[in-house]
Amino acid sequence: MNTSVLPPVRIRSLANATATATAAMRLLPSAPLNHQAHRAVYGDLPRLDPGHVMAAAEHSGLSGQGGAAFPAHRKMAAVREAARRAGRRPVVVANGSEGEPASAKDKALLWHAPHLVLDGVALAAAAVGADRAFLAVEAGHGLLGYLTEADRQRTSTAVPVTIVEVPSRFLSGQESALVSFLDGGPALPRFQSRPVFEQGVGGGPTLVQNVETLAHLALIARHGPAWYRSGAATSLFTVRYADSTPTVVEAAPGTSLQHLTGAVSGQAILVGGYHGTWLPLESAARSGREVGAGIRAITGDTSVSAETLGVPLGAGLLAVLPHDRCGLVETASILRYLALESAGQCGPCLNGLPRMAAAFGELARPTPRSDLQQIRDDLSRWAGLVTGRGACRHPDGTARLARSALIAFAAEADAHSRGRCRASARPPMLPTAMPPASQSTASE
Amino acid sequence: MPEPTTITLRAAVDWTACQGHGACADLLPEVVSLDEWGYPILQERPVPAEARRRARRAVSECPALAFLLKR
Numbered sequence: 405m406n407t408s409v410l411p412p413v414r415i416r417s418l419a420n421a422t423a424t425a426t427a428a429m430r431l432l433p434s435a436p437l438n439h440q441a442h443r444a445v446y447g448d449l450p451r452l453d454p455g456h457v458m459a460a461a462e463h464s465g466l467s468g469q470g471g472a473a474f475p476a477h478r479k480m481a482a483v484r485e486a487a488r489r490a491g492r493r494p495v496v497v498a499n500g501s502e503g504e505p506a507s508a509k510d511k512a513l514l515w516h517a518p519h520l521v522l523d524g525v526a527l528a529a530a531a532v533g534a535d536r537a538f539l540a541v542e543a544g545h546g547l548l549g550y551l552t553e554a555d556r557q558r559t560s561t562a563v564p565v566t567i568v569e570v571p572s573r574f575l576s577g578q579e580s581a582l583v584s585f586l587d588g589g590p591a592l593p594r595f596q597s598r599p600v601f602e603q604g605v606g607g608g609p610t611l612v613q614n615v616e617t618l619a620h621l622a623l624i625a626r627h628g629p630a631w632y633r634s635g636a637a638t639s640l641f642t643v644r645y646a647d648s649t650p651t652v653v654e655a656a657p658g659t660s661l662q663h664l665t666g667a668v669s670g671q672a673i674l675v676g677g678y679h680g681t682w683l684p685l686e687s688a689a690r691s692g693r694e695v696g697a698g699i700r701a702i703t704g705d706t707s708v709s710a711e712t713l714g715v716p717l718g719a720g721l722l723a724v725l726p727h728d729r730c731g732l733v734e735t736a737s738i739l740r741y742l743a744l745e746s747a748g749q750c751g752p753c754l755n756g757l758p759r760m761a762a763a764f765g766e767l768a769r770p771t772p773r774s775d776l777q778q779i780r781d782d783l784s785r786w787a788g789l790v791t792g793r794g795a796c797r798h799p800d801g802t803a804r805l806a807r808s809a810l811i812a813f814a815a816e817a818d819a820h821s822r823g824r825c826r827a828s829a830r831p832p833m834l835p836t837a838m839p840p841a842s843q844s845t846a847s848e
Numbered sequence: 849m850p851e852p853t854t855i856t857l858r859a860a861v862d863w864t865a866c867q868g869h870g871a872c873a874d875l876l877p878e879v880v881s882l883d884e885w886g887y888p889i890l891q892e893r894p895v896p897a898e899a900r901r902r903a904r905r906a907v908s909e910c911p912a913l914a915f916l917l918k919r
């Protein structure tokens with residue numbers, strides 16, 4: 405492997421904060437590891453006994469790290485069962501497509517620990533009995549050549565892995581979109597009369613797992629499910645501030661927001677991703693205050709987990725909105741992007757998302773207005789109308805983001821309707837398209 | 849052969865195929881209404897026994913072949 409390879413993002417590991425953690429328990433080594441170095445740090449891949457891998461996945465409690473947080477073991481068991489009934493070998497798809505423009509953790513993982521991911525692919529393939537696998541990565545980051553070379557270094561080819569670049573679009577990583585693309589179609593979600601675990605690539609049973617989930621599996625196979633469950637195992641987050649370069653942070657469960665993101669000073673945090681939730685950031689005295697349906701105020705001391713935050717961690721994005729930015733401007737920008745990224749295949753999404761984006765564009769404009777309540781009512785109604793009414797969850801996630809912004813930035817919306825905005829006018833801080841390659845690989 | 853009435857049927861839509869013609873809502877108002885853009889809003893509850901014949905018509909007469917019944 406080329407040692408001059410420059411990973412595209414900054415990484416920071418908090419894994420050493422726990423006394424017992426060793427390099428072999430981390431997801432992100434400080435420098436990219438070729439196969440020889442990988443084996444020196446992590447040891448050889450343990451035996452690929454299907455029952456052993458299934459049991460380890462089950463007892464670890466591992467869940468998907470790509471957004472939906474579905475239990476990995478249940479997905480694997482469903483694929484195995486579907487394959488048995490259909491009498492055919494399933495396919496494994498490692499999902500590293502990470503179409504979310506604000507997220508970088510899967511790309512960082514693939515750069516730093518490609519062999520941990522490939523170990524996970526081998527383990528998952530053994531568990532479900534797959535005889536071929538795909539590793540799907542986002543186009544435009546040089547990952548295809550890099551990972552092809554990494555895969556070539558592996559002598560024991562338990563399962564052949566085809567590395568595929570998928571278009572750099574928001575919906576490319578959606579399960580049915582990946583299946584469509586691997587079958588030679590467009591990378592767009594499609595109507596599934598049967599779920600992907602039954603009828604995926606080539607019409608056969610297909611296991612789609614996020615690359616971080618697979619890397620976790622590779623660590624569980626080595627250190628055991630009890631280690632994973634004990635809370636010592638880390639996971640990956642993409643942390644963003646006002647500057648455009650994200651930091652990928654590896655942290656154990658229960659790490660405080662302040663510790664995880666560095667110094668927290670801001671008015672709100674976007675948790676999960678662009679299908680995620682805005683949570684207001686407040687002083688310690690007001691922590692935990694419920695500010696609206698399911699939305700609780702948090703502080704720098706709040707530990708980062710789905711339980712403590714009260715919202716899903718999604719793809720692990722934590723974007724800190726500083727005091728001098730406007731959450732309505734950010735949300736309007738993201739909603740416009742999400743509306744443009746709609747595949748336009750399903751009526752409610754096609755009609756609802758542009759209307760929601762336009763209405764939020766109105767809210768984002770500080771001007772005296774008397775129709776604020778009407779705009780809020782429209783947004784709430786459209787959020788309800790698009791939810792659950794599409795071939796994929798894109799409209800659902802978009803509605804979640806819009807609803808949370810209406811709650812978290814309610815005071816700001818009031819101020820805007822009186823012609824005032826507390827933020828100094830600036831372009832939105834959160835990216836709505838992939839930066840040019842020259843920027844994304846710039847060194848720090 | 850008459851099908852046993854113990855099997856519950858629920859309305860479903862292939863959202864990528866639906867073009868908002870609205871035939872399903874005309875035929876099956878108990879279970880389907882239309883949103884402000886003309887796309888079907890489905891009730892959670894199963895198709896009532898007395899509406900099954902119309903439900904089947906809604907499936908066969910949907911111009912986009914997007915209206916479905918699921919067990």
